[in-house]
Amino acid sequence: MQPVNILGDKMEIAYYPGCTLKTNAKEFEETAIKVFEKLGIKLKEINKWYCCGTVYSLATDNLMYRLAAIRNLIRAKEEGYDKLVTLCSICYNTLKQTNLMAREDEDAMYKINSFMDEEPDYDGSVEVIHPLQILNEMMDEVKAKVKKPLNKKYAAYYGCLLLRPKEVAIDEYENPSVMERLIEALGGSAVNFPLKNECCGSYNVACNKEAVIDANYRIITNARKNGAEAIVTSCPLCHFNLKEIQKEVKKAYPDFVGLPVYYFTEIMAMAFGVKK
Amino acid sequence: MANEMDLLPNQVILLVIRGDESVVDAKTPWVCAQCYQCGVRCPKNVDITKIMEALRLIKLRKNIDHIKLEKVKKNLPQIALVSATRKYTG
Amino acid sequence: MKMVRIYIMGKEYRVPEGLTIMKAMEYAGYRYIRGSGCRAGFCGACATVYRKEGEYKLHADLACQTTVEDGMYLVQLPFTPANKAIYDLEKIRVDDKTLVNFYPEIARCVSCNTCTKACPQELDVMDYIQASLRGDVAKAAELSFDCIQCGLCAMRCPAEIAHYHVAQLARRLYGKYIAPRAKHLEKRVKEIEEGRFDKDMKKMMKMSIEELRKLYNARDIEPEEEV
Numbered sequence: 001m002q003p004v005n006i007l008g009d010k011m012e013i014a015y016y017p018g019c020t021l022k023t024n025a026k027e028f029e030e031t032a033i034k035v036f037e038k039l040g041i042k043l044k045e046i047n048k049w050y051c052c053g054t055v056y057s058l059a060t061d062n063l064m065y066r067l068a069a070i071r072n073l074i075r076a077k078e079e080g081y082d083k084l085v086t087l088c089s090i091c092y093n094t095l096k097q098t099n100l101m102a103r104e105d106e107d108a109m110y111k112i113n114s115f116m117d118e119e120p121d122y123d124g125s126v127e128v129i130h131p132l133q134i135l136n137e138m139m140d141e142v143k144a145k146v147k148k149p150l151n152k153k154y155a156a157y158y159g160c161l162l163l164r165p166k167e168v169a170i171d172e173y174e175n176p177s178v179m180e181r182l183i184e185a186l187g188g189s190a191v192n193f194p195l196k197n198e199c200c201g202s203y204n205v206a207c208n209k210e211a212v213i214d215a216n217y218r219i220i221t222n223a224r225k226n227g228a229e230a231i232v233t234s235c236p237l238c239h240f241n242l243k244e245i246q247k248e249v250k251k252a253y254p255d256f257v258g259l260p261v262y263y264f265t266e267i268m269a270m271a272f273g274v275k276k
Numbered sequence: 277m278a279n280e281m282d283l284l285p286n287q288v289i290l291l292v293i294r295g296d297e298s299v300v301d302a303k304t305p306w307v308c309a310q311c312y313q314c315g316v317r318c319p320k321n322v323d324i325t326k327i328m329e330a331l332r333l334i335k336l337r338k339n340i341d342h343i344k345l346e347k348v349k350k351n352l353p354q355i356a357l358v359s360a361t362r363k364y365t366g
Numbered sequence: 367m368k369m370v371r372i373y374i375m376g377k378e379y380r381v382p383e384g385l386t387i388m389k390a391m392e393y394a395g396y397r398y399i400r401g402s403g404c405r406a407g408f409c410g411a412c413a414t415v416y417r418k419e420g421e422y423k424l425h426a427d428l429a430c431q432t433t434v435e436d437g438m439y440l441v442q443l444p445f446t447p448a449n450k451a452i453y454d455l456e457k458i459r460v461d462d463k464t465l466v467n468f469y470p471e472i473a474r475c476v477s478c479n480t481c482t483k484a485c486p487q488e489l490d491v492m493d494y495i496q497a498s499l500r501g502d503v504a505k506a507a508e509l510s511f512d513c514i515q516c517g518l519c520a521m522r523c524p525a526e527i528a529h530y531h532v533a534q535l536a537r538r539l540y541g542k543y544i545a546p547r548a549k550h551l552e553k554r555v556k557e558i559e560e561g562r563f564d565k566d567m568k569k570m571m572k573m574s575i576e577e578l579r580k581l582y583n584a585r586d587i588e589p590e591e592e593v
Contacts, residue, residue, distance in 0.1 A: 019354035019500040023462040050477045050496050054359045055310050058329035064524065065362070068477035090355055118479065164312035165325075173316060199277060199311035206352060206360035207343045211280040211307055237355045345470045351463050354499060357473040365474060 007041070007083070007134060014081035015043035016072055018091040019051050025088070025236035031265040032087055032131065034274045038145050039138060043085065046075050054090045055161075055203070056097045063112055069098035070112055073126045074119050083127045085134070087265070089235035093161035096128040096168040130162065130170050132234065132264070136178045142185045147273035149187020154267065155228030155259075156180050156190060157219065158197045159238040173197070179232060179264055186271040193226040195219045200241040209248065212241050216249045220259050230260045232267055239263060280307045285314045285324050292327060305331040306342050310363065336366035370436040387414055387429035387440060401444030407431040410514035413486075415521075416440035426484040426518040446517025448528035453535070460543045462501025469532045472499050474525035481519035481529055487512050491519050491529055498532050506533060507540035 007013065021029040033043050053068035072095065076084040086092045102109055103124035113121040135142060156179030163173040171178045176197065180190035198219060201212030220242065223231055233239050243261040250256050278284055281304040283291070291299040305328050314324040335342070342364035348357065369380040374391060381390040388402065403411035412429035419437030429442065451468040458464060466472055472495055481491035490509050497505035510533030519529040557563070573581070 019358065022500045022502075024353040024355075048493070050492070051354070051358060051473075051475065051499055053362065053476055054355060055362055057362065058310075058326045059333055064476050064478060067479075068475075071477050088355065090359065116479070118483070160309075160311035160313065164316050166316060197313075199309050199313065201277065202309035202311065203356055203359040203363060204277070204280075204307065204309055205356050206348050207364065208280070208307060211277055211309075214279055215277070236353060237359070240353050240356065345473075348470060350467045354466065354473070354501075357466065357470060358499075361470075361473045 011040060012042040012044050014076045014079065014084045015045050016049055016052075016076070016084055016086040016091065016095070017045060018086060018088045020236040021088055024240060025263070028087055028236060028239075028263040028265060031263065031269040031274070035265055035268040035272055036131070038272050038274065039141055041134070046072075046079055046081070046084075048075050052091045052094045054094045056094045060108075063108055063115070066098055066101065066108070066112060067116065069095050070102060070122050071116070071119065073099060073102070073128075074122050076126050077122070078120070082125060083129055085129050085131060087131060087234070089130075089159060089161045090237060092128065092130045093168055097165075099124060099126065099128050100167055130234075132162070132178050132182070133170050135182055136171070139181055139185045142182065142268070146185070146187055146271045148271055150183070150267060150271050151188065152229045153189045153191050153227050154183045154230050154232045154262075155193050155223040155226065156183060156196060156264075157200075157223070157231050157233045157238065157242070159233065159235050160197065160199045160202075162234060163197050179234070182264060183232065183267070186267060188267070188271075191223065191226050191228040193223045193228065195222045200238045202237060202241070205237075205241055205245070209245070210252075212245055213249050213252050216242055216245050217253050217256055220246070220249075221256065224257060224259060228259060230262060232262050232264050234264055277307050277309050277311070285328075288331070289322065289324060289327065292331075300331055300334050302331075304328070306364070308332075332363065336364075339366055341365045370434055370438075372434050372436075373439040375441055376439070381434055383434070385434055387416075387427075387432050387434055387438075388412055390434045391429070391442075401442045402430075405430045408514060410516035411444065413443040413446070413516040413518050413521075414440055415443060415518070426522070427486045428516065431486070443517065443521060446520050446528075448517065448520045448531055450528070450531045451535070455538055455542060458539065458543075460503060460539050464539065465498040465501065465503065465506070465532060465536060468535060469498075469527070471525060471527050472532060475499065475527060476525060478524060480522050480524065481527075484518040484522045486516060486518065487514060489513060494533055494536070495527060495529055498536055503536050503539050504544055506536035507544075510537065 017029055036043050049072050050068050052072060053065060057065035086095060102122060158176055163169045163176060166173055180192060183190040195218060199215065200219065201215040204211040231242060233242065239261055246258040283302045283304045288299055288304055308328045310325060312325050318324060343360065368383040370383050372379055372381055372390060374394060379394040381393050385393060388405065401412050403409035407428055407430060414429045415424065415426050417424055417439045418435060453468060475495050477492060479492050485491050489512060494506045494509035513530055513533050515530045517530065
């Protein structure tokens with residue numbers, strides 16, 4: 001990926017948490033804010049935000065499902081930001097695809113702006129970015145801040161929504177390398193495994209858990225067979241499906257051996273020596 | 277998610293091309309996790325992800341929900357519940 | 367007396383200008399046996415939905431608080447069907463999943479803001495539902511404080527949420543488990559139960575009315591705060 005100087009000269013960027021970062025994935029948010037501060041970037045939560053209404057709806061005729069994401073982008077714009085960063089992969093995917101729609105589909109935006117008559121019109125001027133895109137350009141700074149090099153073998157698991165569809169991919173969509181380079185910069189040893197961009201089962205966990213159990217078994221076993229001692233991920237749902245479901249995988253597959261699962265900001269915090 | 281599907285994605289597309297409406301009753305659109313892998317890899321650039329969504333919406337827009345919210349497991353992370361309601365309820 | 371035209375369930379009536387919708391309907395001969403309560407904008411019984419002639423916008427308000435206008439097409443909504451979750455307040459453990467566990471339909475919220483536009487109390491309804499979704503019980507309780515449970519939000523919501531029931535649970539949980547307790551009150555109640563004021567109470571109860579009057583007039587009054 002070409003480095004693009006994604007932040008310009010800004011050192012404070014608008015941050016959109018999303019519901020899960022405030023509940024199940026609190027540690028993701030806390031470590032992210034701390035490690036980015038060490039790197040000189042302030043993640044400033046926007047004052048008002050709404051559930052982005054994942055997953056991006058592929059129906060082009062129903063504009064109602066676009067409203068939540070557009071409202072969040074308007075909130076960021078109102079506070080004077082032109083960039084919005086979000087940690088959760090699913091929120092990133094939803095906001096980014098909605099933003100692309102807002103820039104390309106004039107008819108839809110005309111209708112959406114007319115319907116939301118209590119809001120200022122949105123013109124697509126906010127940029128949606130993911131922290132890994134920022135870190136992609138700061139590997140040297142990351143290396144300089146490492147106090148306790150990680151000594152384990154980490155398998156970077158990207159999941160789907162950071163890489164697909166192609167318009168929103170933060171890296172090469174079949175063979176991404178940004179998290180591996182991050183792990184190496186932190187002193188760890190990165191494990192590249194074939195199932196790193198395979199779906200974890202996502203929302204099937206609500207009603208069809210067998211699908212998630214099977215996916216979990218395949219992904220973690222494959223990572224382990226390639227030498228991984230831990231998994232690193234960026235998405236709270238992948239984290240839940242890979243970590244919390246392990247107990248049920250063990251029941252279904254007695255030969256299953258699990259692995260610890262971390263958010264990429266958690267291993268950064270460990271390496272930077274940041275206190276909890 | 278192909279392991280859990282009764283009809284594989286390519287079989288679904290074939291039935292759609294033939295206009296066979298029984299495809300709407302398959303398990304496949306509901307197991308689909310909208311991971312976009314199929315559409316991104318297709319050498320003919322067929323947007324299979326969008327077609328799966330359309331198959332789901334055919335049922336949902338007739339007010340036939342795929343899950344009953346009252347029966348969903350409690351204490352799921354918000355993201356799982358929100359995305360499940362978005363894809364499985366109308 | 368100037369009269370205005372209003373349409374009650376499609377039928378035209380001429381009523382005096384300046385009446386509230388509720389009074390106008392009674393002037394027209396309707397008798398309220400449901401959908402009327404305090405007549406003072408506080409109980410939420412008289413929810414009304416109306417349109418103005420020539421306009422597409424749908425308005426929602428309370429009949430006892432809204433003045434009639436010429437060309438108003440109105441209908442009453444005396445009841446809103448909304449399931450309330452069954453819970454035992456003593457047994458609930460409050461965490462960030464409590465509200466969404468009892469009312470999972472709040473995950474269907476699409477942020478369309480229709481509820482906020484429908485609220486006659488001008489509350490930030492969408493905001494408190496969003497706060498409930500992410501488990502911020504305190505914020506949901508604060509934003510929904512003036513809710514009068516008229517049900518207009520629930521009737522218009524495309525996601526079929528019963529906002530006021532969610533808010534009521536949030537306020538109950540806040541009051542019982544989250545709001546800081548008044549320690550000085552608890553201390554005083556304990557002192558009373560321990561009998562610290564028994565002697566003084568018995569003495570006062572034996573006093574004559576002149577002694578009581580003297581005592582009352584000589585009581586310590588806290589100085590007024592300097593403005």
